[in-house]
Amino acid sequence: MAATKQVYIGIIGAGGVGKCFLSQLEQLAQRRPDPKLVLCYISTSSKSLYSSNYAPIDVPTALSQLQTSSVGAPPALPKVAEYLASVPAGAKAVLIDNTSSQDVAESYPLFLSRGVSIVTPNKKAFSGSYKLWQDIFSAASSGGAKVYHESSCGAGLPVISTLKDLVDTGDEVTRIEGVFSGTMSFLFNSFAPLEGAGGNWSAEVAKAKDLGYTEPDPRDDLNGLDVARKLTILARLAGLPVESPTSFPVQSLIPKELESVASGDEFLQKLPGFDSQMEEVKTSAEKEGKVVRFVGSIDVASKQVKVGLEKFDRSHPIAALKGSDNIISFYTKRYGSNPLIIQGAGAGGEVTAMGVTSDLIKVLSQI
């Protein structure tokens, strides 16, 4: 038997997803001794932990070690790339980016070209400029490294892997449609439910914020950009060279008058004044026997991508969604008129980290 292979793991980001991932990493290392996983780098935006001899960092105490005052600021990203690319001979390195940082995303080509594989839930790299997308995949190819990002759309749901399988096996994806935001799902399932009347729009937004379902400023959900980023990623995987998440129509649910108010709190305070607009949308759908939902869709043949409000028959799977679930329907040549559907929680630390961990397992089996 050959000696057990070593794979060195570097982690950037130790927030909600990062914490869950660390705990999954600990379990993974226990369950699967081969390859041996060595955590050799971990950083937040202000602190970092690593040593020049790649000594293993104890995973269960990594977070508390990071919090001690003796720990220094993280080095510049090119230095981190250099560090991970120089792991002991015969070993491989994987960078786990658990941030949503644009800077880290832009450094992926550097890591990949140096042979460091990347696993991440960070949407920025794959939904930024089309040039960055191309740079990432050509750097991976030239560096012999892997890049996986299942959790960049629908968290741990098998959305990206399924789309890749469809495309890689030669199916023709004709249309992708769905509810891609847990926040929007929750808001519309409460505001315009299948059963009962639903609440006022502004009250539902305030409730979602209280429950932690929105960003600190709810406008960061209501502007539709998060959904637009996910659609950009899926459209590119389906073969459309979408330039950026602002290069197709995205409907914002922020009233024009409230776009520039100073804070999220002020926004919430003034939102009730615009409830009648959303009420009208709801009523108009009801008159047709339908419900309104905030969806994204990609029509591959006509190359149309769009994000916004649409009306659905009450029997449509999108209308019947519950809680903050996502639903993604793939219409393809092979699957015919009934799409392949994936549904379930599309946000949350544990399920997002699960997508990261399962991607890591795939990378480990290939490097």
Added chain:
Amino acid sequence: MAATKQVYIGIIGAGGVGKCFLSQLEQLAQRRPDPKLVLCYISTSSKSLYSSNYAPIDVPTALSQLQTSSVGAPPALPKVAEYLASVPAGAKAVLIDNTSSQDVAESYPLFLSRGVSIVTPNKKAFSGSYKLWQDIFSAASSGGAKVYHESSCGAGLPVISTLKDLVDTGDEVTRIEGVFSGTMSFLFNSFAPLEGAGGNWSAEVAKAKDLGYTEPDPRDDLNGLDVARKLTILARLAGLPVESPTSFPVQSLIPKELESVASGDEFLQKLPGFDSQMEEVKTSAEKEGKVVRFVGSIDVASKQVKVGLEKFDRSHPIAALKGSDNIISFYTKRYGSNPLIIQGAGAGGEVTAMGVTSDLIKVLSQI
């Protein structure tokens, strides 16, 4: 750059799935030149095509070559294993089993122990005796070979890969439930639809047979064994050492009196005499405001697996299924009260072959 790696492909079975797979293999070889795929063996139950020097068999004409009279009978399976295990130095071999043969299934440990990877939609190996299951995975491990069988449950739907990801990342699967048979789905969606009255049971069975949705003898669907096999596979992946598909309760929809009639045709002729039994089941569900469906479920904590008729609320995703779609719900600790759901066509040559092709792509990335 290293020379392009070669992977030799042997195929057993050239029926409905086999034909679709050959066409997908041809496209795959064109799209992905590395590794170079060499078809070196193909057989049906009565004929086989291969040469001692592993000369490539032309994929587009493989079927017509097989049909020529000069082609001989297939060698015994141990000889096929020996042949594939002895491909030229440096190359790897993969056996694609596109049959539903028990014999071929029982030979997997032999192939795997000799380093030949296996990709198959054949349920028999994974739902036979628990000993065969264990032999297969220990042979794969000792032979350094891979075994993938996505299409053994739900055809190309990402059912097995999703369950593996959940388990491998440390989630706790508590319950799996769903409609696992396209035939049963079609029958109950027509017999007890959400809208309208539905037809007589025997008429729907006859219609399904005419449309090609059932086995030549519909009793092979109505006995529930096909669903029981799929449940056996999923239960084992979820960690339950299920002994066999007959070791848990499986409800057969064949009236006792018709179990031993000579032919499928005679069965269909006599089935109308038993319509009142199924009508009663339908009416009893309707009285509770529900619909009846033929489902399988696995309760992991209580280790209970069962297959049979159950009543569902009209708003339940299982009630709303259409056509011959499958639906599989995974309840897990991480996903909480709303399950992760996979839905879509779970049968048909093209989508079954798609599962085989995507498994092959995974094997190619790992060997």
